[in-house]
Amino acid sequence: MITNENKLLSLYIHWPYCESKCPYCDFNSHVNEICDPKQWIKSYTNQLLDMNEQLLKHNVSFNNLNAIFFGGGTPSLMPLEIIDSILRTASNLFGFKENIEISLEANPSSYEKKKFKDLEELGINRISIGVQSLNDENLKFLGRRHSSLDAQLAVEHAVNTFNNVSVDLIYAFYGQKLLHWTNELEIFLKHYDLQHLSLYQLTIEKGTRFYTDYKKGLLNVIDNDYAADFYEKTNEILKGHNFLKYEVSNYAKKGFDCKHNKNYWKSENWIGIGPGAYGRLWSSKQNIKRIEYQNYKNPKTWLSNNINRSEFENINFFSNVTSDIDTLTMGLRLYEGIESFKLFDQSIIKSNAFTELQNKKILKVKNGMLKVEENYMIKLDSIIDFLINS
Template sequence: MNRNENNFLSLYVHWPYCESKCPYCDFNSHVNENIESAHWINSYTNQLYSMKEQLSEHDVSTKKLNTIFFGGGTPSLMPLEIIESILKTSFDLFGYNKCIEISLEANPTSYEKDKFCDLKKLGINRLSIGVQSLNDDNLKLLGRLHNTEDAQLAVEHAIKTFNNVSVDLIYAFHGQQIINWTNELKVFLRNNDLQHISLYQLTIEEGTKFFTNYKKGLFNKIDDNKAANFYEISNEILNDQNFSKYEISNHAKHGFQCKHNLSYWKSQNWIGIGPGAYGRLWSSKSNNSRVEYQNYKNPKRWLSKNMYKSEFEKINFFNNTTSDIDTLTMGLRLCEGIETSKLYDESIIQNNAFKKLEEQKIIIIKDGILRVNKNYMIKLNSIIDFLTNS
């Protein structure tokens, strides 16, 4: 069967630099260095050409792009000529579907706000702004360089400039009061006509400054029950404001689900270029198996490896089991769940782990769809661990 439903193809572009490193962030992001635009353009271009060859090699039927996502790091810091070049080359090589979604992640400083119109002119049609908190003390705690006033001005300007604006917020951390958070969220949603919101509960990731402080006892984790309260109440507030939750942390107004992220969660085909980016294709040549392309993570290494000719750090061929685990891990994040026919081995849903969670109504298997009961979404990671490791 063709596991790439709708034959969609997406492109992820990673920009690894930021103004400063936030103490909670374990993304592949580094403090800005001197950038030679021409070198970056060469490397991104070589990667696009190389992926074009890979699509033919694996006989991937879709060749036109349905979505492009500039993520980071902070891609709103990218020199415009690099964005322009990537868009031009990707259009020349692959072509665009008529309703292509082209997203870019932006930080809400005034420098970046002033670039929104130029970004739109280049073809960006969806902006995702990292507001992160609606309260100045919490922005300081999160180590952000902007304040709430900067964020509000950036959001207003984005709404005037783009028809599709999303905001990222981090919440549910130790010491945060639910009553303050809910009031901030309600006022923010009432004042700003957004199309999409990503609400992330703060996670303390290994290797971050928060993790070091946590280990030293200087920073606490929020209690699980309290985090669950934050989750439920925030979902209700968003629901009241016409946002539907479609993924564990993502909410959209009607017609504004992020098409790019859906391509990951639905295990479609995507190309990933830039330091640390990875891409995955279903190969028609190799028995419809999943092939993964991994890029060198270190920006300087990636740049030197790709400047004259593209080189991936690794190409992995998933076996059927790895592929199924990946399809489940990605797909169960979606509220609508996944079609069991996307699995190589559909019989795994008959095994004891699945049966046990089905009996407890933690997962629901009906009419060929497997999904997590919405009341248990907050426990998604442990559910996936249980299903894939039992």
């Protein structure tokens, strides 16, 4: 039975600009344009005010924000006055939980020593640095503008400024040797006292330059079995350094799971503001329903449509089936699994597929949690497809 009483609420802010566009990236990111901070502040504020009204209108009960996440794009390029204004308005409207986590994504090439201190003073207490690779040759392949030395300096400075530092790395691409990757990772983990890592296997996304190159036969992809070896070995190394895998690609020391992303995987409530961001709330009115608020993707369209009053591109009310598929797809990404009571109707899971996966020890039910076994998490998409569609 779904209720809304103890649901958490977090806030996602999208900043869409970067210094350059990386060839693998399909995020809503655009090369930096001159921006007037006052206009951006107005539009973000209008959206926050509107979301406050939406929370009241839909009787969304919550106990203050537990997390805020500035994502992008490259939010370390955001003018500080915009960050400051968003944090003040959010605190006034929604209140902050005492141990709120406030994260910001930073790119080592847009990092200046002073900025980390300024961000920390504004209230940012978790920084996520896009190191992407630990050697210069691979950084060049990934089209990054920073060197591995730049990245190391940024990480070192972050560790000295924040108590909660995360690093993003991309691995398992064609031509990369498993032994090189594991050696680099071991050295890196020995050297820096990090709390969190996001380790993504390279995916070739439609609409990127890598996709065009791949289609033209100019870029190869790694063999699936070799990618699985990379995943297994990576998991072992992380375990050896006291990182727990809590999601398919995310690892954290105890107590440092990313709170905002967990809200998202656990289908809690979150507000999403900024170009292309989306938010989801559980309305408590009459028949409980999941509502999705979608923002205009193009930064200029978003800015001009929100500058006088808040305007979403779409507001969708999910059917129970759509909501259940989403809850299941997101929840199974977590290593702890999903509470089955979170589904309106468990019959979206096909019982013969469920039994087969359980017999093969791919899926497990324990203490009311449905979860995928650790070694099979790399095959999650096909497992979910089999569960719902077979």
